[in-house]
Amino acid sequence: xxYIDEFRRHDLAKxxxxxxxxxxxxxxxxxxxxxxxxxxxxxxxxxxxxxxPANVEFIHGPGCPVCVLPTGRIDNAIQLxxxxxxxxxxxxxxxxxxxxxxxxxxxxxxxGADIRMVYSTQDVLKIxxxxxxxxxxxxxxxxxxxxxxxxxAIKQARAEELKxxxxxxxxVLTPAAMQAILDAPVPVAxxxxxxxxxxxxxxxxxxxxxxxxxxxxxxxxxxxxxxxxMQSALMLIRQLNDGRHEVENEYSRAVTRDGNQKAxxxxxxxxxxxxxxxxxxxxxxxxxxxxxxxxxxEFDAEQRFDxxxxxxxxxxxxxxxxxxxxxxxxxxxKLLGTVCTPENPMGSCMVSSEGACAAYWSYGRxxxxxxxxxxxx
Amino acid sequence: xxxxxxxxxxxxxxxxxxxxxxxxxxxxxxVSLALVDDVQxxxxxxxxxxxxxxxxDEDEAIKTLALFAxxxxxxxx
Numbered sequence: 116x117x118y119i120d121e122f123r124r125h126d127l128a129k130x131x132x133x134x135x136x137x138x139x140x141x142x143x144x145x146x147x148x149x150x151x152x153x154x155x156x157x158x159x160x161x162x163x164x165x166x167x168p169a170n171v172e173f174i175h176g177p178g179c180p181v182c183v184l185p186t187g188r189i190d191n192a193i194q195l196x197x198x199x200x201x202x203x204x205x206x207x208x209x210x211x212x213x214x215x216x217x218x219x220x221x222x223x224x225x226x227g228a229d230i231r232m233v234y235s236t237q238d239v240l241k242i243x244x245x246x247x248x249x250x251x252x253x254x255x256x257x258x259x260x261x262x263x264x265x266x267x268a269i270k271q272a273r274a275e276e277l278k279x280x281x282x283x284x285x286x287v288l289t290p291a292a293m294q295a296i297l298d299a300p301v302p303v304a305x306x307x308x309x310x311x312x313x314x315x316x317x318x319x320x321x322x323x324x325x326x327x328x329x330x331x332x333x334x335x336x337x338x339x340x341x342x343x344x345m346q347s348a349l350m351l352i353r354q355l356n357d358g359r360h361e362v363e364n365e366y367s368r369a370v371t372r373d374g375n376q377k378a379x380x381x382x383x384x385x386x387x388x389x390x391x392x393x394x395x396x397x398x399x400x401x402x403x404x405x406x407x408x409x410x411x412x413e414f415d416a417e418q419r420f421d422x423x424x425x426x427x428x429x430x431x432x433x434x435x436x437x438x439x440x441x442x443x444x445x446x447x448x449k450l451l452g453t454v455c456t457p458e459n460p461m462g463s464c465m466v467s468s469e470g471a472c473a474a475y476w477s478y479g480r481x482x483x484x485x486x487x488x489x490x491x492x
Numbered sequence: 493x494x495x496x497x498x499x500x501x502x503x504x505x506x507x508x509x510x511x512x513x514x515x516x517x518x519x520x521x522x523v524s525l526a527l528v529d530d531v532q533x534x535x536x537x538x539x540x541x542x543x544x545x546x547x548x549d550e551d552e553a554i555k556t557l558a559l560f561a562x563x564x565x566x567x568x569x
Contacts, residue, residue, distance in 0.1 A: 130561075181493060258493070264540075368556060369549070
C-alpha cells in the first residue's frame with residue numbers, strides 16, 4: 116500500500132537501528148516522550164523499543180483522547196441517553212470505556228439505550244435527518260485531528276436547519292497537554308518529544324515552537340509508521356547530542372509549519388476555548404478544550420439538556436492517571452494482566468486502541484515483564 | 493483516535509455534496525472533501541473519520557525515504 120509499505124521496510128529498520136546505536140553517547144540516558152498513543156502502538160507492534168540501544172527510553176504520553184476523557188463525562192453521556200431518550204452517536208473507541216459503577220456505553224446500549232456507533236460525522240447528520248422526531252446527540256471527542264469534522268457537521272446542521280441535532284463537545288488541545296506535562300508540580304524527566312502526527316497535519320508544527328524555545332526541549336513531528344518513529348528518534352538524539360532544542364518535522368509529507376488552515380478556520384468559526392477542562396491523569400487544565408461558540412449554542416447539548424458536572428473516581432488500584440502523565444509505566448500497575456485485560460478493562464488505557472496498557476498487553480506481554488497467565492507460543 | 497490512512501482519490505462527486513470516492517488499499521470508501529482544497533483525481537490524501545485531512549506531498553515522502561537511506565549509509569554493519 117503506497118505511503119505505508121515503504122515506511123515499514125525491514126532492511127531500512129535495521130540500518131536505522133545501527134545508525135541510532137552509533138549516534139547515542141553510551142554514558143547518556145535519552146528519555147523521549149512519544150505524545151501520541153499511535154506512536155506507542157507503533158513502538159510495541161513493530162518492536163521499535165527492541166531495536167533501540169538500552170539507554171534510549173520511550174516514555175508514553177497522554178495523546179489518547181479516549182484515555183484522558185474523565186469518567187464523569189461518560190457518566191454524563193449515559194445519563195443523557197437514559198433520562199432524555201435521545202439517540203446518542205459516538206465513535207466506537209468510547210463504547211467500552213469504564214464509567215462509574217462498572218457501567219459503560221456498551222452496557223447502557225445492552226440495557227436498551229439508543230446508542231449508535233458512527234464512523235463519521237456525516238453518519239450523524241444522516242441519523243438526524245432520518246429521525247426528525249428524535250433528539251440526536253453526538254458525543255464528540257478527540258484532539259485537533261478529530262475536531263474539524265465536528266465543526267463541519269455543526270455548520271452543515273445549521274445550513275440544513277436540523278433542529279434535532281446537538282453536540283456534546285469534549286474536544287481537547289494537544290499543546291495545552293504538553294504544557295501541563297512540562298509544568299507539572301512533580302515533573303516527569305523528559306529530554307525530548309516525538310510530536311503528534313495527524314494532529315500536526317491540522318495545526319502545523321508552529322504551535323510547538325514555544326515549548327522548544329521556553330523549555331529547551333527538542334521536538335520532532337513524527338509519522339506513525341515504524342521507520343518514521345525510528346528516524347524521529349534519531350533526529351531527537353542528534354539534537355540532544357548537539358545541545359540543540361528545535362522543532363523538526365520528520366512527517367513533512369503530511370505536515371507543514373502552518374498546518375491545514377482551512378480546517379483551522381472552520382474550527383475557529385464554530386468552537387472556542389473553555390476556561391478549563393478536566394483531563395484524566397492531568398487534572399484541570401486551563402484553556403485546554405473547546406466548546407461551541409454562543410452563535411452556535413442551539414447545537415450545544417450542554418445547553419439543550421441538563422448536564423451537571425459529575426465528579427467520578429477511577430477504579431481503585433488503576434494507574435491510568437499516572438501512566439497518562441508518563442510518571443508510571445503500564446507494568447507498574449498491579450491490575451495489568453491480572454484483573455485488567457482488553458476483555459475486562461479496568462481503565463481507559465486498556466480499552467483504547469491507542470492506550471499504553473493495551474499496547475503492552477497486545478504486543479509487550481511476551482517480553483516477560485507483565486504478569487500473565489498466557490503462555491508464550 | 494487520531495489514526496489516518498493514505499487513500500487515493502478515484503472520483504470527485506459532481507452533485508455538490510463535497511464527497512469523493514477514494515481507494516484505501518483497494519477498498520472504495522466515500523469521504524468528505526470539506527477540509528481540503530485543490531485535490532484532484534489521482535491525488536493521495538490522509539483520511540480520518542470519513543474526511544480527507546490533507547493532501548500527501550509525494551516529493552516530501554521521497555525526501556523522507558532518502559533520509560532513511562542516508563542513515564543507512566552512515567551506519568556501519
